[in-house]
Amino acid sequence: MVKEFEGKGYWALILGGSSGLGFATARTLAQKGMHICILHRNPRTDIPELDQQFRLVQAAGTELITFNLDVVKSENRATVLSALRERLGTKEKLRCLVHSIAKGNLKSMVTEPFLSSEDMTITLQNMAFSLVDWVADIHKAGLFAQDSRVISFTSDGSSRTWQYYGAVSAAKAALEAISRQIALEYAPFGIRANCIQAGVTDTPSLRRIPGNEELIKHTQERNPFKRLTTPQDVADVVYLLCKDEAAWINGAVIPVDGGEKIH
Numbered sequence: 713m714v715k716e717f718e719g720k721g722y723w724a725l726i727l728g729g730s731s732g733l734g735f736a737t738a739r740t741l742a743q744k745g746m747h748i749c750i751l752h753r754n755p756r757t758d759i760p761e762l763d764q765q766f767r768l769v770q771a772a773g774t775e776l777i778t779f780n781l782d783v784v785k786s787e788n789r790a791t792v793l794s795a796l797r798e799r800l801g802t803k804e805k806l807r808c809l810v811h812s813i814a815k816g817n818l819k820s821m822v823t824e825p826f827l828s829s830e831d832m833t834i835t836l837q838n839m840a841f842s843l844v845d846w847v848a849d850i851h852k853a854g855l856f857a858q859d860s861r862v863i864s865f866t867s868d869g870s871s872r873t874w875q876y877y878g879a880v881s882a883a884k885a886a887l888e889a890i891s892r893q894i895a896l897e898y899a900p901f902g903i904r905a906n907c908i909q910a911g912v913t914d915t916p917s918l919r920r921i922p923g924n925e926e927l928i929k930h931t932q933e934r935n936p937f938k939r940l941t942t943p944q945d946v947a948d949v950v951y952l953l954c955k956d957e958a959a960w961i962n963g964a965v966i967p968v969d970g971g972e973k974i975h
Contacts, residue, residue: 716955718745718774721804722857724954725749725796727783727811727846730762732915733865734812736943737950742772744951746807749777749796753815783813784842793853805857806850808954811843811864811887814917816880832879839883843890851901861954862898862905864891865946866965868973870909876922888965895963904962908949911941911969936971945970 724741728734729750738748748769754762759780770776777799781788796806815838817831843864850856869877870884887907894905912931918924931940949968952958967973 713743715743715745717741717807720745720807721747721800722807723747723749723796723800723804724808724810725751725792725806725846725850727751727809727842728813729810730754730758730765732812732814732917733910733913733943733946734810735765736947737810737812738769738776739772740944740947740951741808741954742769742774742776744954745772745774746954747775747804749779749792751779751781751783751792753782754780783846784837786845789845789849793849793855796855797853800855805860806855807857807860808950809846809850809856809860809862810950811846811862813838813842814915815839816883818876818880818921819878820876821878827878832882835879836883836886839880840886840890843887843894847894847898847903847905851898851903856901856903858902859956859959860903861958862891862894862903863950863953864888864905864907866907866909868909868911868969874921874923874927891965892963899962904953904959906953906961906963907965908946908953909965909967909969910946911935911967911972913941913943913946915943931972934972934975935969936975939970941969941972 724746726734729738730752742748816835819827821827866884869881891905891907946968
């Protein structure tokens, strides 16, 4: 396997990298020679299993730093960026910031437990607004590479309605809008921002959506390839967007779904 990022001093900071799309991205970018910093939020009982997973990332031969904390809290963001500034020094930089936070409320507006405005706020803060703070503070800290990429994971739910998905749908729509604004305002600093709109992917997040079995079945029937999107499908496109040749892709929402929406 060609490690095209090896020796360049590039790092990827992944917000939400302990499972699903975030973890697949961490493994793939590590295999391509990028150093990895993973932020996650898991109970202590999960740590032994997570340590085994993280060893798969380290097996690529690149460096790995992990933090188990709430990514929304400003003091935690300051702690992480201080540690990165010390570790990266002046010769290494963040090539890629990946936003893969999946903390949201899955409630109905009309049946108990009811979806409240507080539920919406928590979901939007984690799954959308947090990107604004992370990009701003990384930029202020001077940690972004001269050519860097901000990549966020959205879904078809940003413009479609699914039962119990109202808060997450609003967050995904906001995330896409925020990504476009980052693409506009940070372009003079060499920062490109794009969203990957993954097809229905069998992840822990999907399994928490009520009625996910029906959604999976429907997707398998309508997808031209008769299968779901996999985390690896998405990770591969993150890698492509990190390549030098992808520098002119900016402000886009890129479907990665095998043609799921055309049928």
